[in-house]
Amino acid sequence: MLLLGSAFVFSGTLFSAGARQAAPTPDRWWSPGEQREWPELLSYPNDTSVVSILRTSKPIDVGTHPFFQPLGENGRACVTCHQPADGMSLSAATAQRQWAATGGKDPLFAMTDGANCANLKPEDPRSHSLLLERGLIRIPLPWPSKSIKGEPEIKIEVVRDPTGCNLDKTYGMNSASPTISVFRRPRPVANLRYILTVPNLFNIKTGYPVTLDAASGKRTSMNLMSDARLLTLKSQAEDAASVHLGATRKMTQAQLGQIEEFTSGLYMAATENRRVGRLDAAGATAGVQSILEGKPLLGDFIERRVFPYFEAWKSPEGTKQEKAFRASVARGEEIFMMRPFYIRDVTHLNTIIGMGNPIKRTCATCHNMQHVGIDGAPGWMDLGTNTLPWAERTDDLPLFKVTCSPKAAPHPYLGRVIHTTDPGRALITGKCVDVGAITLQQMRGLAARAPYFANGSARDLRAVVDFYDRRFEMKLTEQEKEDLTNFMGAL
Numbered sequence: 001m002l003l004l005g006s007a008f009v010f011s012g013t014l015f016s017a018g019a020r021q022a023a024p025t026p027d028r029w030w031s032p033g034e035q036r037e038w039p040e041l042l043s044y045p046n047d048t049s050v051v052s053i054l055r056t057s058k059p060i061d062v063g064t065h066p067f068f069q070p071l072g073e074n075g076r077a078c079v080t081c082h083q084p085a086d087g088m089s090l091s092a093a094t095a096q097r098q099w100a101a102t103g104g105k106d107p108l109f110a111m112t113d114g115a116n117c118a119n120l121k122p123e124d125p126r127s128h129s130l131l132l133e134r135g136l137i138r139i140p141l142p143w144p145s146k147s148i149k150g151e152p153e154i155k156i157e158v159v160r161d162p163t164g165c166n167l168d169k170t171y172g173m174n175s176a177s178p179t180i181s182v183f184r185r186p187r188p189v190a191n192l193r194y195i196l197t198v199p200n201l202f203n204i205k206t207g208y209p210v211t212l213d214a215a216s217g218k219r220t221s222m223n224l225m226s227d228a229r230l231l232t233l234k235s236q237a238e239d240a241a242s243v244h245l246g247a248t249r250k251m252t253q254a255q256l257g258q259i260e261e262f263t264s265g266l267y268m269a270a271t272e273n274r275r276v277g278r279l280d281a282a283g284a285t286a287g288v289q290s291i292l293e294g295k296p297l298l299g300d301f302i303e304r305r306v307f308p309y310f311e312a313w314k315s316p317e318g319t320k321q322e323k324a325f326r327a328s329v330a331r332g333e334e335i336f337m338m339r340p341f342y343i344r345d346v347t348h349l350n351t352i353i354g355m356g357n358p359i360k361r362t363c364a365t366c367h368n369m370q371h372v373g374i375d376g377a378p379g380w381m382d383l384g385t386n387t388l389p390w391a392e393r394t395d396d397l398p399l400f401k402v403t404c405s406p407k408a409a410p411h412p413y414l415g416r417v418i419h420t421t422d423p424g425r426a427l428i429t430g431k432c433v434d435v436g437a438i439t440l441q442q443m444r445g446l447a448a449r450a451p452y453f454a455n456g457s458a459r460d461l462r463a464v465v466d467f468y469d470r471r472f473e474m475k476l477t478e479q480e481k482e483d484l485t486n487f488m489g490a491l
Contacts, residue, residue: 028085029098032070032077032107035063043271044085044448048489049279050272051087051448053190054288057265066255067262072246075107078237078259081137081186081244087268087445088190092135092456099125099132113138113244117165117181130163130396134456135449136183138165140243141427143173143180147229152430153408156180156423160399182422183397184226184454190268191444192233194372196221197296203378205348210378222378226438226454229428233260267291269444270490276322279490291444294371305337306364306373307491325486331479332487336363341474345413347433348381357413363468366440373443373491380425380437384471385453387436388419392457392467397421404432411435421455447489461485 028044030036038060043052062068067078082088090108098106104123111118111127114137120127130136144152158166158173165181166172173180198219203210210219213231222228230236234256241247267288272278290309297304310333316326344350344358349366351357359365366381367373375381384390402423404416411418411432418435425434438454452458458467462485469476476484 028083028094029101030068030079030083032068032075032080033063034068038062038065038068042084045272045274046085046448048274049270049447050274051268051445052271052288053084053088054267054292055262055265056267056292057261060258060262065258065262066251067259070107070245071241071251071255072248074110074112074246076110076245078189078240078245080108082189085448087188087448088266089188089445089449090135090137090186091449092131092133092451095131095135099128104128110246112246113140116163117168118171119164119168130183130456133396134183134451135185136456137186137244138163139182139184140171140179141182143178143427144430145229145428147428148430151405153405153432154423154426154430154435155403155405157401157403158398159401159419160395162396163398166398166400180400180423180427181398182427183456184422185449185451185456187224187226187441188268188445188449189263190266191291191372191442192264192266194291194296194369195223195374195442196233197369197376199296199298199369199376204352205378205380207353222380223374223439227425227428228378228380228439233263270447273325273490276318276325291371296376297370298368298376304370305333306368306370307333307336308370310487328483328486329490332483332485332490335476335480335484336367336487338362339474339480341472343472346381346383347412347437351412351433367443369442371444375440379440380434381440382424382436382438384436385457385467386420386422386424386438386455387414390471391421391455394421394455394457397455402426402432402435404435408432424454443488443491446491461488464488 038055040055041052043050070077081090083090083094086094095108098108104125108114109128111122114131115127116130125132143156161167169175171179198210198221201209211222211231212218213220220231222231224230224236230239237256237259238251241251269288269291270279271288310330313326313330316323318326340360340362342358343361349355350359366375369376398421400420400423402418402420404410409432410416420436423435425437446461450460452464458464465481465484468474469481
């Protein structure tokens with residue numbers, strides 16, 4: 001694909017601005033089962049930018065494709081929580097619009113996990129407050145996990161249960177099938193060529209070889225899900241169909257293959273800014289072309305920038321307003337790549353042998369995969385977004401007290417008693433060191449999918465910047481905060 005002026009060229013088909021206007025304009029909401037065309041290029045405006053999604057897989061029939069079809073009893077499909085208008089994720093604003101449009105009757109609000117707990121009153125907005133206000137889906141996980149070998153190193157108690165689910169006799173920890181409910185944001189289903197890339201033979205966070213997929217024998221990135229519990233697109237699709245779509249039958253291999261092919265061929269990025277127009281102006285290619293043509297390489301080096309497209313904006317062209325904004329974005333990229341600060345008390349970063357605590361690094365240390373900004377290594381770490389004393393106050397989320405066994409090593413920074421809204425990777429491994437650790441997300445299309453962090457505690461991109469400024473004492477100036485916010489919104 002080539003980006004030429006104001007037109008996209010892909011596979012011999014020209015997508016000029018005029019052609020896109022002539023094509024059917026998609027609504028902001030894709031409902032399961034709708035007989036509607038999925039074009040090669042979709043573009044959606046949000047408050048600050050336009051996010052575009054390019055399909056490189058073969059043409060699909062939306063009316064029959066399993067990604068768009070209800071596979072279970074609750075009327076949902078994969079597309080319900082992976083909306084194109086939200087960068088193949090789901091924003092709280094979209095959930096609110098859909099509630100207003102349907103009176104809470106859309107399958108998105110299925111009581112299974114679209115409510116704070118399945119035992120609450122249907123079609124009452126208070127029953128769905130975490131989805132409506134934070135864009136969160138309930139994730140019920142068995143405790144202890146069957147994946148834990150031997151006894152868990154941790155004991156988990158419920159300190160605060162505002163949803164009522166974790167102490168419920170049917171759905172909670174004291175039920176016949178003990179379950180812990182955590183609440184997480186849907187992750188974007190796009191740019192998966194990067195998300196699933198495995199650059200190294202070893203997982204530097206554990207010191208062991210990277211995990212192999214039992215079915216194929218191939219190495220896995222472990223960056224697909226927030227807690228890395230499922231390793232492949234097919235296993236994730238099977239789990240989602242059972243847990244979130246209410247499917248009572250297993251998906252066929254043909255259906256799994258269709259979903260894998262389709263989602264693997266989606267590329268997503270911001271392509272326009274609402275204030276200054278197309279983001280490829282002045283020679284800075286910051287759209288889907290860069291992702292499609294790029295290679296999944298690790299950045300975090302002066303000669304290999306994570307998002308190597310903004311150099312031209314250090315001497316921007318355009319109107320006074322355009323120059324000012326582009327210069328701000330370029331400064332924000334420079335902060336992201338080169339502005340050092342002390343990173344301390346982060347498990348699976350500072351705990352890596354030889355790394356040290358603290359270490360003087362930059363944002364790109366963790367967000368290091370070129371073109372998308374995930375962690376190239378299996379990316380779970382505890383940055384403090386879920387865990388006290390660093391997490392934002394979130395009284396509407398459950399709070400757990402995690403106590404580490406005297407037989408196990410204590411948490412390297414939080415001791416033996418930890419309070420968290422989400423034990424994260426520890427729910428899968430049972431390890432004290434994994435408490436609160438969550439896999440990093442990609443940075444593309446950020447402007448389309450607020451709020452942020454796995455628990456939705458940052459309402460906008462400025463709140464993300466403010467959190468890290470406080471957490472690591474970055475001492476950013478007001479101008480630097482604005483520049484970093486503008487940069488993230490241009491991805």
